[in-house]
Amino acid sequence: METSQELRRRLPVLGEYGVVVCGGGPAGCAAALAAARHGARVLLVEGEGYLGGAPCTQNVVPILSTNGVDFQGVWHEWARALRRYDGITDLHREARCGTQWYAGSTNPEAIKLVWDELLAAAGVQILHFAHVADAVVENDVIRGVVLLLKSGLAAVLADRVVDCTGDGDVCAFAGCAYEQGTAGAPWAMGVSLNAWYGNVPVAADYVPGWGNPAGGTGRSIGNSPLFQAGLLRMLEVDPLNAWDLSRAVQDGRRQVWERFQAKRQQPGCERIFLAGTAPFPGVRSSRRIRGLKTSTAQDAIELRKHADGIARASWEIDIHSAVDPRAKPVMDDPGYAARMRRTEQGDYYDIPYGCLVAADVDHLLMAGRCISAEHESQASLRIQQTCMSLGQAAGTAAAHGLAKGISPRELAVAELVALLAHDRAAVEPAWVPRELQ
Numbered sequence: 001m002e003t004s005q006e007l008r009r010r011l012p013v014l015g016e017y018g019v020v021v022c023g024g025g026p027a028g029c030a031a032a033l034a035a036a037r038h039g040a041r042v043l044l045v046e047g048e049g050y051l052g053g054a055p056c057t058q059n060v061v062p063i064l065s066t067n068g069v070d071f072q073g074v075w076h077e078w079a080r081a082l083r084r085y086d087g088i089t090d091l092h093r094e095a096r097c098g099t100q101w102y103a104g105s106t107n108p109e110a111i112k113l114v115w116d117e118l119l120a121a122a123g124v125q126i127l128h129f130a131h132v133a134d135a136v137v138e139n140d141v142i143r144g145v146v147l148l149l150k151s152g153l154a155a156v157l158a159d160r161v162v163d164c165t166g167d168g169d170v171c172a173f174a175g176c177a178y179e180q181g182t183a184g185a186p187w188a189m190g191v192s193l194n195a196w197y198g199n200v201p202v203a204a205d206y207v208p209g210w211g212n213p214a215g216g217t218g219r220s221i222g223n224s225p226l227f228q229a230g231l232l233r234m235l236e237v238d239p240l241n242a243w244d245l246s247r248a249v250q251d252g253r254r255q256v257w258e259r260f261q262a263k264r265q266q267p268g269c270e271r272i273f274l275a276g277t278a279p280f281p282g283v284r285s286s287r288r289i290r291g292l293k294t295s296t297a298q299d300a301i302e303l304r305k306h307a308d309g310i311a312r313a314s315w316e317i318d319i320h321s322a323v324d325p326r327a328k329p330v331m332d333d334p335g336y337a338a339r340m341r342r343t344e345q346g347d348y349y350d351i352p353y354g355c356l357v358a359a360d361v362d363h364l365l366m367a368g369r370c371i372s373a374e375h376e377s378q379a380s381l382r383i384q385q386t387c388m389s390l391g392q393a394a395g396t397a398a399a400h401g402l403a404k405g406i407s408p409r410e411l412a413v414a415e416l417v418a419l420l421a422h423d424r425a426a427v428e429p430a431w432v433p434r435e436l437q
Helices: 004-010 026-037 074-084 108-122 169-174 242-263 297-302 336-344 375-381 384-404 413-425
Strands: 013-022 042-045 062-065 092-096 099-105 125-127 131-138 141-149 152-163 178-180 195-198 273-277 287-289 309-313 349-352 364-366
Touching (some): 026 042, 026 384, 074 108, 131 152, 141 169, 152 169, 152 384, 242 273, 297 336, 297 349, 297 375, 309 384, 309 413, 364 384
Parallel strands (some): 013 042, 013 152, 042 125, 152 364
Antiparallel strands (some): 092 099
8 A cells, every 4th residue: 555645746635535435325325424414524426416325316206114223313314304305204104024014215305405404403524426546545544535536536535434335445445354145156145126107096195205015115204205126136246347237237128128018018007118217226235344243133033232332223134045035034033923013113233433443444434235234134224224324323423433533442431422422312303113112
């Protein structure tokens, strides 16, 4: 790894920041927001021309929670802001997979606006169309990242970096160890391509955010008259292999078109139209970076609590098999029903702070689906509201440690837990689950 001085001689340096957050999805936006609110000078780097992550890039618009207790802090601000744009449906209880979930839907265009507004109000600087191309590491300490821009390569330097790229790109470039896939294969879960229909017939008593029995399609896109076209899953796709991803999106578009043509043959659906396909494939799992601690399968299955917990997770062990589209590993186990009964009553598991701290490189944190977790736990915590909680924790830790002049691994975790509890308690809830009413 070249030093920052060598890098300055070779590349333009766009700036120096207290905290650089890479990736503008739910985790990255929450991390940047929290870090800025705690006094850091923050740059948020995003490869696309908008923020929002999976709802906007992959059309993952559903809100899903077993019990709502995983909605914390920033999620409530985000949801309340979406209401101003009519960008979120009410949440309802629905029976699925042998249990009951809370569910609703969001509008990606509203999500883009909401994150712009929340981050601008906090003073976060945002750089779009910037892809992480390398990490600047000196003596096992990260000092910044190299970005690929339209103008070429450039660098930004930072006292702390938070990797919210989903795939753990910054950590990988920095030389961090990671796990990928399962059972010796590079794929842990299937990859999807989402699409949506317009001019879909709806029942007279249809409620936005539900599945649409009249049109036989998935949920609405927020409160709009557009509907998800149904879940596709491409199997045995290595999410870090560009050839595999290229094959997946081409295969996905073909399947979407075939489904669309078949749908138009159904009575009442003759005039539906294909309104669009997601610009990116839906990747559920890729790199799982090695951290100071690891969220284990037993944490997730047994709903364990930790004194150093910085985020709650209560979603199902939602493994979309990469080899058998009918299989639901873990959830198919007869003993899993006991976990369902507990989450129905509001139970959850904690994610320890050390899962956000890279083990091999200092001053480097991560949030979102790339944190240090075993396959089964990652399949649960990858959901968007938990990613926001992880991001809020990582951003708060980065700024708090920076202000105290200590590294993320030296941070007094009890202080961080108390600080997060204070910040989250100060947010007016956008919605209160039945279990807590």
